[in-house]
Amino acid sequence: MTTKKRGYHHGNLRQALVEAALELIEEKGPTGFTLSEAAKQAGVTPAAVYRHFAGREDQIAEAARQGYEIFGDLMEHAYEKGRPSALASFEATGRAYLAFARKFPGHYISMFESGVSITRNPDLAHVANRAFATLERAATELMAGLPEDKRPPARMVSAHVWAMSHGVVELFSRGSPGTRSPFPPEDLLETGIGIYLRGLGLIKPDA
Amino acid sequence: MTTKKRGYHHGNLRQALVEAALELIEEKGPTGFTLSEAAKQAGVTPAAVYRHFAGREDQIAEAARQGYEIFGDLMEHAYEKGRPSALASFEATGRAYLAFARKFPGHYISMFESGVSITRNPDLAHVANRAFATLERAATELMAGLPEDKRPPARMVSAHVWAMSHGVVELFSRGSPGTRSPFPPEDLLETGIGIYLRGLGLIKPDA
DNA sequence: TGTACATCAGTGAACGCGCGTTCACTGATGTAC
DNA sequence: TGTACATCAGTGAACGCGCGTTCACTGATGTAC
Secondary structure, eight states: OOOOOOOSSSSSHHHHHHHHHHHHHHHHHHHHOOHHHHHHHTTSOGGGGGGTOSSHHHHHHHHHHHHHHHHHHHHHHHHHHHTTOHHHHHHHHHHHHHHHHHHOHHHHHHHHTSOOOSTTOHHHHHHHHHHHHHHHHHHHHHHHTSOGGGOOOHHHHHHHHHHHHHHHIIIIISSSSSSSOSSOHHHHHHHHHHHHHHHHTOSOOOO | OOOOOOOSSSSSHHHHHHHHHHHHHHHHHHHHOOHHHHHHHTTSOGGGGGGTOSSHHHHHHHHHHHHHHHHHHHHHHHHHHHTTOHHHHHHHHHHHHHHHHHHOHHHHHHHHTSOOOSTTOHHHHHHHHHHHHHHHHHHHHHHHTSOGGGOOOHHHHHHHHHHHHHHHIIIIISSSSSSSOSSOHHHHHHHHHHHHHHHHTOSOOOO
């Protein structure tokens, strides 16, 4: 829809295939994606896929890579928006995590549930690191506001928030096991992180 | 190995199939499990499976069901062990979550990553609820120790802890995306819950 | 501007594979007399 | 104890299916002269 770069025949088949894959993954889960069906959805023979990807695995990896790219951008935006308040920045990155999962479920699943191995794909590892580095940077600045003797490692703090965000998404933001969520996921994450930050001594114990 | 009930030919094929499924799931992920291979591993023709299960889906569901059963037992044990201290009970259930994921990875994956739908299977819903009810009971008791005006709903507190536990397992306890864990998962969860509880005002702000 | 050629994105047919599921069967086990 | 019968767990062959992947090809696009 945007820049129609029009290649030889199809005009950007590669991206069309990625988008087809994302739709399939979103609809039918990570298992539901097949190279053949993605090709069909893009109006092309399965064999054509091999002009653009090494195979099925590679196609998912590209979907995940684009996901990490978007994710990283969102995190950075959130981080910047909260500045100069370290607390606001940190909270915003947490919210951004959930917002990303909601808005880009296909990407999210590709990244975290498709079985794509980050360790085996250096490209992926690189973009993924950028996203997580933002969260960690926010944590580092946050810790700077604490007395040194009661300052947990920033990596640990970011890991905690990452874990809670991920847990909320997996358990309560999609129809996985938790029947239905007892609370809106956004509220759950907001209050959870709020209590956590109070535990760090960063929020006054008001109400 | 234990009670050899010896049925007609095989002697408890049903359970042997469940165990084969668990091994396969543990080894090769939720996708890696196939009815045929489970049958083969149990030394039996694929068709034999249909004497004991309605199909592939049903076989995974039974693996998950047994997982929830074990999980529920572990949670209850942890809960009882911590008594009469509500705090100890609550912390113990959190730890039990991670211990379960570590000790019974096949079950864990069947329950949370296999795509088995709890809502569509009443049997499953029932055993799952028992497990989560324990966590919630622990949370309720814990909240009783707080002044009423600053007492978040027990359901919410248990959801928070559940989410963080699940997140730690998914992200740092297995080789998913997080490269390698920056900290031992047990420590991560312990400290995370510790900070959270402090935020609730349940632990003194000592060290 | 027109023609000859090179490129290479996508085709279409074919492959071998393992899957989940069905079916009529067989033969070991348990039971009634 | 021995015989006839009923049960039903597991067999073996077959099925249709869609998968990922390969290959020689074709024909539209871009380029050199």
